[in-house]
Amino acid sequence: MSLYHETAEILSASSSTGGNLKTRIFGKKDLKSPQQQVYALALETCKWSTVLKEVIENSELLRHERKLTPVLALLLVHDFLLAKKGIALPASHGLRTTIERHKARLGSELTRVRLRRKAGSIEVLRQQINLDFLGEAAGYPRWVRVNALRTTLEAQLEGVFKDFTRVYTVKDVTASGSSGGKLLYVDEHIPNLLALSPGFEITKTEAYTSGAIILQDKASCFPAYLLDPRSEDGDVIDSCAAPGNKTTHLAAIVRSHGTEKEECVQKVYAFEKDRRRARTLEKMVGLADAKDMTRISFGQDFLKVDPDTPLFAHVGALLLDPSCSGSGIVGRDSMPTIHLPHVPGTFKKPTLDNSSRKRKREESGAAAEEGEGEGKNQQQPVLVDDDGQEVLVSSEEELRMRLEALSSFQLTLILHAFRFPAARKLTYSTCSVHAEENEQVVLKALRSGVARERGWRILRREHQVRGMREWPVRGSVEASNGDAEVADSCIRSYKGDGRGVMGFFVAGFVRDAQAGDENGDGPYVRDDDGRIVRDVMGMPTLKAGSEPQGSSSHYDGRASENKPSDGDGPDTGSDDVSGSSVDSSLSDSEQEEWDGFGD
Numbered sequence: 001m002s003l004y005h006e007t008a009e010i011l012s013a014s015s016s017t018g019g020n021l022k023t024r025i026f027g028k029k030d031l032k033s034p035q036q037q038v039y040a041l042a043l044e045t046c047k048w049s050t051v052l053k054e055v056i057e058n059s060e061l062l063r064h065e066r067k068l069t070p071v072l073a074l075l076l077v078h079d080f081l082l083a084k085k086g087i088a089l090p091a092s093h094g095l096r097t098t099i100e101r102h103k104a105r106l107g108s109e110l111t112r113v114r115l116r117r118k119a120g121s122i123e124v125l126r127q128q129i130n131l132d133f134l135g136e137a138a139g140y141p142r143w144v145r146v147n148a149l150r151t152t153l154e155a156q157l158e159g160v161f162k163d164f165t166r167v168y169t170v171k172d173v174t175a176s177g178s179s180g181g182k183l184l185y186v187d188e189h190i191p192n193l194l195a196l197s198p199g200f201e202i203t204k205t206e207a208y209t210s211g212a213i214i215l216q217d218k219a220s221c222f223p224a225y226l227l228d229p230r231s232e233d234g235d236v237i238d239s240c241a242a243p244g245n246k247t248t249h250l251a252a253i254v255r256s257h258g259t260e261k262e263e264c265v266q267k268v269y270a271f272e273k274d275r276r277r278a279r280t281l282e283k284m285v286g287l288a289d290a291k292d293m294t295r296i297s298f299g300q301d302f303l304k305v306d307p308d309t310p311l312f313a314h315v316g317a318l319l320l321d322p323s324c325s326g327s328g329i330v331g332r333d334s335m336p337t338i339h340l341p342h343v344p345g346t347f348k349k350p351t352l353d354n355s356s357r358k359r360k361r362e363e364s365g366a367a368a369e370e371g372e373g374e375g376k377n378q379q380q381p382v383l384v385d386d387d388g389q390e391v392l393v394s395s396e397e398e399l400r401m402r403l404e405a406l407s408s409f410q411l412t413l414i415l416h417a418f419r420f421p422a423a424r425k426l427t428y429s430t431c432s433v434h435a436e437e438n439e440q441v442v443l444k445a446l447r448s449g450v451a452r453e454r455g456w457r458i459l460r461r462e463h464q465v466r467g468m469r470e471w472p473v474r475g476s477v478e479a480s481n482g483d484a485e486v487a488d489s490c491i492r493s494y495k496g497d498g499r500g501v502m503g504f505f506v507a508g509f510v511r512d513a514q515a516g517d518e519n520g521d522g523p524y525v526r527d528d529d530g531r532i533v534r535d536v537m538g539m540p541t542l543k544a545g546s547e548p549q550g551s552s553s554h555y556d557g558r559a560s561e562n563k564p565s566d567g568d569g570p571d572t573g574s575d576d577v578s579g580s581s582v583d584s585s586l587s588d589s590e591q592e593e594w595d596g597f598g599d
């Protein structure tokens with residue numbers, strides 16, 4: 001089956017059974033065409049379908065070509081008029097010739113639509129289309145994190161953003177939404193974060209494709225920034241890492257507190273239990289230039305990792321961003337709207353029940369569930385979690401059960417993280433607005449036996465990094481069972497409150513230095529000369545002849561005193577993530593105990 005037939009079939013699936021577009025495509029095992037290509041074609045065609053519907057109807061394509069269904073016509077005309085390489089079929093293919101014989105008419109109708117919309121060029125029309133398609137997201141800025149591993153804020157302000165006008169509130173940026181302006185706001189809370197006008201097509205810029213800038217909502221930057229891993233914290237774990245926004249943010253922060261790339265001995269261990277998503281994580285880590293300091297575990301369930309594994313003896317900080325209900329995410333529709341052209345000679349609105357779907361598709365095309373051949377997939381009562389998984393939730397009771405299952409997993413994850421012997425700080429975050437997944441989980445974690453036994457407590461507001469301390473939206477006192485201190489320590493954000501961010505929650509946990517860590521060096525113990533001689537597990541970490549480190553001008557005073565080192569010189573940055581390049585102080589047998597990294 002061709003790319004076009006396969007895509008048409010996906011767009012034609014009933015909205016109550018197919019799931020969202022990503023699930024329909026990436027969850028389909030028997031696709032012959034590349035999934036990414038099908039996804040791009042389907043999404044772009046939906047975006048352009050208001051324009052293409054007019055073009056097809058005014059050119060009377062479906063009157064002349066009776067075998068074409070409306071969906072197939074949209075897909076083919078989309079590629080014919082708008083794709084760089086035209087229709088992706090051989091020149092003699094029947095579907096291609098069916099469209100190409102109407103070349104002149106289709107072209108002139110597109111020009112007419114463009115002029116009616118007062119768009120001076122196809123590029124301007126494209127911007128209009130993208131803005132229309134943003135829907136709810138049009139009220140939000142485009143948040144861009146400047147990736148400090150590759151570049152600097154100043155370089156980007158002088159580079160890709162040099163034509164932008166600087167404004168001084170987020171509201172000013174979003175006010176420009178529908179005009180497609182080029183406005184920019186430098187965020188006051190998160191370093192290296194920018195808010196751009198929502199319609200700006202950032203993904204086409206070299207800065208984006210090279211990994212110099214990363215699209216990341218402001219709230220999604222809170223966890224790594226709040227964790228603030230410093231050199232004295234040793235290694236860092238990102239327990240639920242894909243697609244990798246927070247992993248690469250962690251790496252950038254570690255590096256910003258540390259020495260030059262070659263000298264950075266801290267590692268970020270990134271766990272991802274879903275192998276496919278781990279591949280995306282791997283790509284993102286590579287693109288962000290975080291490969292040398294990141295170790296990815298493909299398909300590894302973090303809950304199955306033994307915290308006492310020697311490889312993790314130096315882990316002082318953990319970031320926990322587990323799967324959640326995703327209820328804070330902006331603009332997560334079940335399916336994009338597709339506007340179908342009217343089929344000449346049909347008067348009755350077709351219906352698409354499961355039994356007649358195939359026949360109806362041939363007669364009238366995809367998702368034609370609303371009047372006049374104009375299809376808009378019904379909004380389903382679905383909960384789309386932040387892994388992109390869809391769960392149908394048709395009653396309050398089902399929602400309650402779903403939240404119960406999620407919060408139980410989230411709590412288990414925190415309690416597991418509490419057990420890492422050298423851990424002194426961790427953050428827990430969700431993009432959910434439900435108290436059950438947020439303050440309630442935090443309270444249960446604080447009351448747990450392991451928290452009491454190991455001295456874990458909430459990271460209070462006054463001890464948080466400046467930007468998080470100053471962020472005004474805090475946890476709910478009611479959801480914190482009346483505990484105002486816990487509520488004030490928790491950080492929240494709400495979509496639609498004018499601050500331009502998604503719904504989010506984050507809390508930090510800390511504990512004091514532990515046995516064997518009395519000098520405040522975190523997972524390390526130093527000799528009188530400041531050399532790291534053993535970690536808290538009592539394992540030797542300094543080899544004979546190694547020099548103490550920490551004199552680099554890139555360190556602030558505190559960090560330079562405490563910079564950890566395995567005493568083994570620069571890491572080679574090897575892509576071998578089996579663990580052997582990570583900690584040379586481990587014996588072979590100890591290294592063999594852990595084989596979760598690599599593939």
Ligand SMILES: C[S@@+](CC[C@H](N)C(=O)[O-])C[C@H]1O[C@@H](n2cnc3c(N)ncnc32)[C@H](O)[C@@H]1O
Binds near residue numbers: 220245271273300386
């Ligand atoms: C909310 S997403 C993480 C988003 C990511 N932190 C980021 O900012 O790009 C949750 C991820 O955790 C993964 N995950 C869920 N449970 C896990 C577990 N027990 N161990 C490792 N990964 C897990 C999911 O597959 C999913 O990719």
